[in-house]
Amino acid sequence: MRQAAAYATAQLGGGIFFQVAALLMMPFMTNTLAIPAALAGLAVFIPKLWVMICDPLMGTWSDRVTSVRRGRRPFVLWGGLGTAAGIVAVFVVPGIASPTLLAIYITLAYALGSTAYSAFSVPYLTMGSEITSVSHERTTVMAWRQAFNYGAIMLANTAPLLVERLGGGRTGYADMALILAPICALAIVISWWGVRGVGSRPAVSRSDVNLLARIRAAFGNRAFSQLFRSYCLQFIAIGAAGAAFAYYVVYHVGGDFVILTKLASVMIVGGILAQFGWVRVARRFGKLLAYRFCVFGMAVTQVVYLTLGRGDIAAAFVINFFVGAFASSLLVMAWSMLMDVIVRDEEESGLQRGGVLSGIWSAGEKASAAIGALATGLILQLFDFQVSTEGFIPQSATAHLGIRLVMGVVAPGILLLSLLFLRNFPIGKPLELRQAAE
Secondary structure, three states, X not given: OHHHHHHHHHHHHHHHHHHHHHHHHHHHHHHOOOOOHHHHHHHHHHHHHHHHHHHHHHHHHHHHHOEOOOEOHHHHHHHHHHXXXXXXXXXXXXXXXXXXXXXXXXXXXXXXXXXXXXXXHHHHHHHXXXXXXXXXXXXXHHHHHHHHHHHHHHHHHHHHHHHHHOOOHHHHHHHHHHHHHHHHHHXXXXXXXXXXXXXXXXXXXXXXXXXXXXXXXXXXXXXXXXHXXXXXXXXXXXXXXXXXXXXXXXXXXXXXXXXXXXXXXXXXXXXXXXXXXXXXXXXXXXXXXXXXXXXXXXXXXXXXXXXXXXXXXXXXXXHHHHHHHHHHHHHHXXXXXXXXXXXXXXXXXXXXXXXXXXXXXXXXXXXXXXXXXXXHHHHHHHOOOOOOXXXXXXXXXXXXXXXXXXXXHHHHHHHHHHHHHHOOOOOOHHHHHHHHHO
16 A cells, blocks of 8 residues: 555656646647647647657666666656656746747757656556556556546646736746646655565566567557557547637636636546546456446536536536546556556566557557647637737637537547447456456
């Protein structure tokens, strides 16, 4: 239990970078720096193209240099501290007037922060398969991780309020980053210290096979391939809805940054209350069934966003509670099933390549979220969304329609599509029960 909690603490640090960027990068660029929406979407998307290469490289590196005694802890420490610095780099911008040059700067800063995040997050994710050898215990570890991930979301959701209370504009965003970055760094250090003794599995040999061969082998793993494709589609939906959420709350429901923070907090409460219940469901009926139900439930709940009108803030709180409950458990089940896939792959292949599988997974997660954000930017521009330097200026009915379509049609449609890849998933309840019995 102590190591599970210590392991999960690092998610608080890394999650701050990921969540603040997902929540505020687009509004920061479009509504403070006057960067056109499509260009802002590219500033998020381009670094993710690099991450698609960087994450598997980091996974391969961690597989090759990780010692049995030290494990992947050095990656967690130094990559995590670089991630904290990345928060500052993205939101403390130079005094450049040109929106194009500002977009270039943020693209480069976000690329550097994302590289550090790769060095942290890929070995960190793989470490989750090394804490315990029991499948259902891995689900509990991932539930702890998600609990701390919601802590990161909670802190990230205070970011809009911090920006507003600190005066808004460039200064408000810069001061917000300077407050959250040290919290990120502290969480990383605490986790690094707390997981002493968690090393790699000594019984598994290492391979000098090149990265491309490892990637081909990973996608030759049927269970990993199906799970990866389904999860990527889910994160495209999550990325699209996340990028549109602030716009939806302000423009469609009629809230402000304070309401935005409260709505996000309700989503977190729903996730925390639900996830350990879903752990028990998975233990009894299998992770796969629980996973499918959570994806379907989240899609249906997202559609309900279409029914809200201006001023329906109370109803928005109810919807967000259930979105959080389903989204939290979706992530826990997906991560836990990935840990099972990694363990089984290493047992069957005799090679230590969990880092590569985690790297491909992490790259897909980040790139998919960026694709979702890019899609939101393109849809908003297509629907005549107007950028400004004066905050959330009034928008046309067409722009309002675009925001609603992202939240209530595009995102849930992609979630439902992802279920197709889980129709014949090869690892289900029988394997889990067999592992538990062993």
